[in-house]
Amino acid sequence: MDIKSLPKVAYFCMEYGLNSDFKTYAGGLGILAGDYLKGAKDMQVPLVGIGLKWKQGYGEQVIGPDGKPYDAYHNYQYDFLEDTGIKVSVKIRKIDILCKVWKCDNFGNNPIYLLDTDIPENSDTLITGQLYGWFGEERIAQEIVLGIGGVKALRALDIPVDVYHFNEGHADLAAIELIREKMCSGFTFEEAWKLTRDEVVFTTHTPIVQGNESHPIDKLEYMGAFNGLNRAEMIRLGGDPFNMTVAGLRLSRKANAVAKLHAETANKMWKTVSGRSEIIGITNAIHKGTWIDERITKTFEEKGDLLATHKEVKKDLIAFVKERVGVTLDADKLLIGFSRRAAPYKRSDLIFRKPELIDPLLKSGKIQIVFSGKAHPLDDNGKEIVATLVSMMKKYPNAVVFLENYDMNIGKMLTRGSDIWLNNPRRPLEASGTSGMKAAINGVLNCSILDGWWPEACNDGVNGWQFGDGFECNDGIDTAEDLAKLDKHDCDALYDTLINKVLPTYYSNKTKWAEMMRESISSCTDHFGVERMLTEYYEKLYIK
């Protein structure tokens, strides 16, 4: 790619995970966006980010004395953000709301411009209060700030843009603003839509229909999200209720899913949507500088002793666990890492479902598991999952650990220091699963269902393990019976792989383990590094 002639991109995302303490992220989507912006800097491509400055972030989640998760919110202040001196105005519920524009380039990234409503001029300062903290009206207000405010900020900052990239439907209203601008200069709605579609690309993430946000059209109108368009025009874009993913697909010239398997799933999911863009697969990747332990990279490059280096890194994790929860794990025993958002389809408790098999392995210390993960503050099922994991920690005090308040720092420690990275979602519901890439490039062996990115990387028994053989539910329309069948199938497969493959290799064939670590690193480092991903976005989406 010739850097000088590349199109200029504005990347819109609700969250950015840049570093653990900058609380502008919730999970995978944000970490991906953060890694992407870091990669853009490394490759020196012309790309800026647009996001929101969250006063309270996603919130902290701590475990109470009763073993249940509780949410806590703090106000954060960051002295490294630069005030651009610019404020743009959006109309929400017919009231003018000013959005202050901050510039963030403190971490050496391409700049990200963060909009903030927490200023004294506003009647409602908390629109940018809590990331994903509310539903309905407040979410729409946040999306007006991100989308409409974001485009206005780009204009006020005088940043030229060739391509608008919406990472998820949260940013859709940016396209409504682009259409409005064109209609103001004389184009019809039809023409303005067509011209806008030509400059927008869209990334879809969630393969669960209910997980794709939608809003009643009346509510969008009341909030001011029509932004000058009429009701019929809005319904043509997103339907009624207005589905943010459907609209994203109709407002973009091209779209992508975040892994090859996810592209198949997404095309099936949205096949009945008329006038939508084509969805191709561009698999996610990670920023190696953020996630990979240098000692591992060095040992790998020098063809040194990976087992010995990994043990050092593992001891760092063990010390971290000791400091956090007071448990002393054993560096000579298999350590399984598992950290995922607590959502039912991720089945965090799958490994406990046959106590007769797992109990002796945990009691003898042959297997140790470190969990982490947050539940969405309003998700009671997710909170129950967390409580179950915490109860396992009480039952197996020296073998099971739950680390509260999952963040980038915990993610970093776990994806370096574990021996095995376990992942057992209901296929095909995990869109990508970037934590597995962090593990793989650190020589931590993936043991995973063939979902998300893993089918593209897995060489079973050579660079990690798969289990479940790609079994899945019936087209995503699952009766309770289908799900029970799937869970039983995958649970049996998990135990089979763990007991007959992972444990014997770990305890009786260290040479093979070391070879597998080497294979994991060599097969994944280039392909799942963010440079490959950025290059694909330029070649397949941004460059026409």
Ligand SMILES: *Cc1c(COP(=O)(O)O)cnc(C)c1O
């Ligand atoms: C990498 C990472 C994620 C994304 O991981 P998944 O594999 O998608 O579950 C989420 N949260 C944190 C803190 C991470 O570091």
